[in-house]
Amino acid sequence: MRYHLLTLGCAKNTVDSMRLEQALRGGRHVAVAVPAEADLLVVNTCGFIDAAKDESIQVVRELQATRRPDQRLYVVGCLTQIARDELLAAVPGVDATYGVEAWDAIAADVGAASATFDIPDPGAGLLGSGAPSAYLKISDGCDRPCTFCIIPTIKGRMHSMEADRLLAEARWHAATGVKELVLVAQDSTAYGEDQDAPDSLAPLLEQLSAAVPEVPWIRLMYAYPGRVTARLAETMASLPNVVPYVDMPLQHGSDAVLRRMKRPSLRVARRSLDLLRTAMPDVTLRTTFIVGFPGETEDEFRELLEFVEAERFDHIGAFTYSPQPGTPAALESDQVPTAVKEERYARLMELGQRLSLEANRAQVGRELDVLVESREPTTSRGGGPVSIGRTQRDAPEVDGLALLKGSFPAGALVRARVDGALHYDLMCSPVEPVEVSATTRPSRRARRRIR
Ligand code: SF4
Incomplete structure (x- = not known):
């Protein structure tokens, strides 16, 4: 079976989705990046604040409106833990709902072998x-x-x-x-x-x-x-x-x-x-x-x-x-x-x-390491390539970015000088490549962030 998993909310939810993905993959199910290619659509929701609830319901509603009759739609996680009835009233027709940490039940439902989290062999893919x-x-x-x-x-x-x-x-x-x-x-x-x-x-x-x-x-x-x-x-x-x-x-x-x-x-x-x-x-x-x-x-x-x-x-x-x-x-x-x-x-x-x-x-003129996150460089106004990353001062997904002159692969750690400061982001030039490696693989999972 092919599944498309959409994760909303905080970083803790991202880890929970990883648990679920491993259970699904352990059951020989295959992740697909596009909802239309999936047999099963899964939304791991957030229920932390009203805005997060609204976004979760909206995402489920969109999937419900566009899915084919042969596609199943499961809604799991925080929102369904506390407001399952509210969700079902807003989006009738969802095939199944599960609360938080219900990995065993979901795995059993879709025929995955086990939801127990085993640390996989990295070589196994x-x-x-x-x-x-x-x-x-x-x-x-x-x-x-x-x-x-x-x-x-x-x-x-x-x-x-x-x-x-x-x-x-x-x-x-x-x-x-x-x-x-x-x-x-x-x-x-x-x-x-x-x-x-x-x-x-x-x-x-x-x-x-x-x-x-x-x-x-x-x-x-x-x-x-x-x-x-x-x-x-x-x-x-x-x-x-x-x-x-x-x-x-x-x-x-x-x-x-x-x-x-x-x-x-x-x-x-x-x-x-x-x-x-x-x-x-x-x-x-x-x-x-x-x-x-x-x-x-x-x-x-x-x-x-x-x-x-x-x-x-x-x-x-x-x-x-x-x-x-x-x-x-x-x-x-x-x-x-x-x-x-x-x-x-x-x-x-x-x-x-x-x-x-x-x-x-206060960082301008300092040398910092930049961890490159972009898979392809973007282009500056002057036409040169710019890689997007972060320094140690910025956490992923919630803080600012480092805009680094040059083309570097995702995962490269580059020593850079801070040339300029924006409200949230830093503009940097490489001093010397401390390390250039690109051992990471493209993400298969769409993710949205609320905090
Ligand atoms: S806001 Fe308070 S109750 Fe809520 S998770 Fe944080 S520490 Fe716990």
């Missing part, structure tokens, strides 16, 4: 997405009490992946030519807590660093404020292939709002930021905020702007709050009007854009 970067999901689920968040309901209690399995998975990615491993979880700093082994992220990083020394970039996403220990920060600083980059979603910059969100205070957040900056003076910090949380006043929003200005984050992401049924915040009566949320969102993003530009300008 069971490759992942083919990109120079790969996600490594170190845990899933969450035990935190954030009042706006539906993730604990969707994903359940936090559960860590076994270190041996993660190391094997990392070696497999390395053997396929991956140059960057991006560690993801709902809360990466909780790794090991469910096994009565708190502060286990630092030893895991040490094991990963030693297991795949040929992978030059290991990146940490989704740290929780207050859970960054001195041991973790110092371990990151000491490992040559762990990049000085941390994504720590902070959600707000007003203590009153953070209390209502049941999130750690600014004092706790600042302690984590200080630990990281002390251990890694060059650290790149990304964070995410929610604007328009119930009851957010103009003064509280200004506190957020002042906090952002003071901390000078390199990268900022933001969402306007959307009430998620089943969460405490959705029951609050003092919801902020949509127009106010959007106006505050625009002000925050304008500030974030200015800080990003200033951070990028």
Whole structure:
């Protein structure tokens, strides 16, 4: 059977789709890039916020409207875990729905042998997405009490992946030519807590660093404020292939709002930021905020702007709050009007854009490594080739790009000088090719991103 798998939402969903793909391929099913060529259409959905739900429903609707009668349509993942009836009401006629981590059931349904994730032999051709970067999901689920968040309901209690399995998975990615491993979880700093082994992220990083020394970039996403220990920060600083980059979603910059969100205070957040900056003076910090949380006043929003200005984050992401049924915040009566949320969102993003530009300008004249991601160079205004990649300062799919003069294959790591700064991107020229290799293969899976 030929299948077309479409993945929406976050990086964790990308890893989940990889699990599903391996189950399907283990059952001798074949991935196809074009929906029209498939016997089975699978959408792995996102249900994190309203915009993500809407996008998921729209994608399913489009497939439903265009599919042939002999094509099956399955919808799986977060949206169907929490809002299956809503989906089926919006798009009647879907053949099957499955919630999160239902890999065994899906595999049995379509006749795949097993959904158990075995690390494949790289030589067997069971490759992942083919990109120079790969996600490594170190845990899933969450035990935190954030009042706006539906993730604990969707994903359940936090559960860590076994270190041996993660190391094997990392070696497999390395053997396929991956140059960057991006560690993801709902809360990466909780790794090991469910096994009565708190502060286990630092030893895991040490094991990963030693297991795949040929992978030059290991990146940490989704740290929780207050859970960054001195041991973790110092371990990151000491490992040559762990990049000085941390994504720590902070959600707000007003203590009153953070209390209502049941999130750690600014004092706790600042302690984590200080630990990281002390251990890694060059650290790149990304964070995410929610604007328009119930009851957010103009003064509280200004506190957020002042906090952002003071901390000078390199990268900022933001969402306007959307009430998620089943969460405490959705029951609050003092919801902020949509127009106010959007106006505050625009002000925050304008500030974030200015800080990003200033951070990028500070890089001009420096030499950095650029990991090339484009498979074909694009063309500059002057007519010369330009390869698209990223420096260590930018995480895949959420941060900026490096526009590198010249033609380099995907997966090449090129030493480059930063010639100029744009709001989010850097313009670079090669200094010397540190390494030029193109061991990755073209992606077969269409992917869309919501965060
Ligand atoms: S830590 Fe993140 S995933 Fe967990 S409840 Fe809070 S916002 Fe949701």
